[in-house]
Amino acid sequence: MDADELTTTLEDAGLSPYQADAFVTLLGLGSASATDIAQASVVPDPRIYDVLRSLEENDYIETYEQDSLHARAHDPAEVLSDLRSRASRFVTAADEIEERWSRPDIEGHKVSIVKRFDTVLDRADELIRSADHQVQVGLTPAQFDELSDALAVAHDAGIDTKVCLFPATTTEPTLPSTETLAHTCTEARYRDVPSPFVALVDRSWTCFAPHAESMSQYGILVNDRTHAYVFHWYFLTCLWEVHDAIYSTRRNEPPITYVDMRQCLRCVEPLLDEGATIGATVHGFETDTGRELSVAGTIVDVTYAGVPASGGQQTPLTQLAGKASFTLESDHGTYTVGGWGATIEDLEATRTTIEAVER
Template structure:
């Protein structure tokens, strides 16, 4: 750094142009009378004494009398500490500006648009770790590596985790093996086409970003059940329903847990038609009050808009998009239970556990 750059930097640190010039000149001279310092620098003679007093007050120099006023540079330790503190503050300010630019405060907004995929992944990681019921996520192998620890935490906490993996891009790791999938999800499927990143958490949060080869890099973070419901149907129809299962950890024998009422209907309707008695525990919310409830009883009926297939199973998922509910008979009453977004039923079922299946 030459003398001019040093002067400019000292001005950025708070010195006036005369103070910066006088201090750099004094560093070169070591010590000097005030009049000689004025002649060697750009400071006018009438101003030199005020400039030196200002530098002394700031801790940069010290003055002493020796026939006339002399000055010498002060021990630089304090000055250097101050400059380094200022540098740290500038660095911190730069980081904070970058953070605020790329990541608005999502707590104050229903929908946030962010600039970078990294921001979306960071938010998804945080949400997945705090999930209580379900996670649905579509991602590349590289993104899976970034979020694997968070997914493992969710699964360990009893959360239903469904993963759809996309083809690796250049430089991506290979698809995770079965042991890794068993540690991180309830079920995994594979879609052989590049797709956007999507994470849905507890029916409330959605984190979305275009696929990595898109010309535009941005992200959408949504904290709204209605918007999340739309993304949920995108996940079911485009990332889940028709794709190959590469790992399944779901139990085949009771207790069997569902977080999607429509999937439960597809499995229990044939059993009801064959005369089986199905005991279930349903956890959810009253649709009129929002109060959390847990009910145990017998599933006696299922209602859905589609038409059953020849083997007695309900129609494909698309025909279950309308009204879909089950009737639960308890010791004290009968209740209708709907799925995500239920309005006309008694309860919105969040988690349905089939406890037993008997003739």
């Protein structure tokens, strides 16, 4: 760095042009009279004394009398510390600008578009760790490795965690071991086609990004139940319903817990047709007040907009796409119970546990 560049840098650090030039000049001279400094620099003679005194006040130099006013550069330790501190703040500011550019304030937006997939993955990690009810995630094995710790935290907390794995390319991937899946999810399925990354948490948050080979690279973070519901149906129809399980902890005998109303109805309906008595506990919210509550009772009826399957077949998911609910009789009264987004029912169930089935 030459003298001119050093002078300019010191100006950027807060010195005036005259102060910066006088200090750089004095560094070259070692010590000199005020007159000699003025002659060797661009500082006018009438200004040199004020400039030197201001530099002394800021610990850049020290002055002394020797027939006339002289000056020499001060021990640079404090100056160097100040400059390095300023440099550190500039680096920190640059990092903060980059972070804010790539990741808008999540709390102030319902829908945020981000430029980096890492931002989507980081937010999914945070949300999964803090989940209260359920997690649905579609991802590649490499992305699974990134989120496995967060998924394990949710799984250990008793959160219903569904994982759909798919390849990043057309090459067949190496899937997580059964032992790994046992520590990270309730159920896992495999889709053999590359797909977008998606994570759904507690019916409110969605983290989404196109697959790696997509022409467009971006991410979407959604904090909105209506938008999340649309992604939920994408997960059900494209990533879940038509694919076989590669791991599952689902029980065939009570107690059996469901976080999805439609899955619950598909299992309950044949039992009711057989005349079985079904004891259940519903955890959820009152749709009119939002009050959280748990109700135990007997499921006596199911209601949905589609046409029931015939011949003992399970009702297709498409027939349950509209209104879908069941009626629960309890000691406190009769409740209609809906699933995600319930509005006309008495309760929105976040978790339904079939406690007993008496045939």
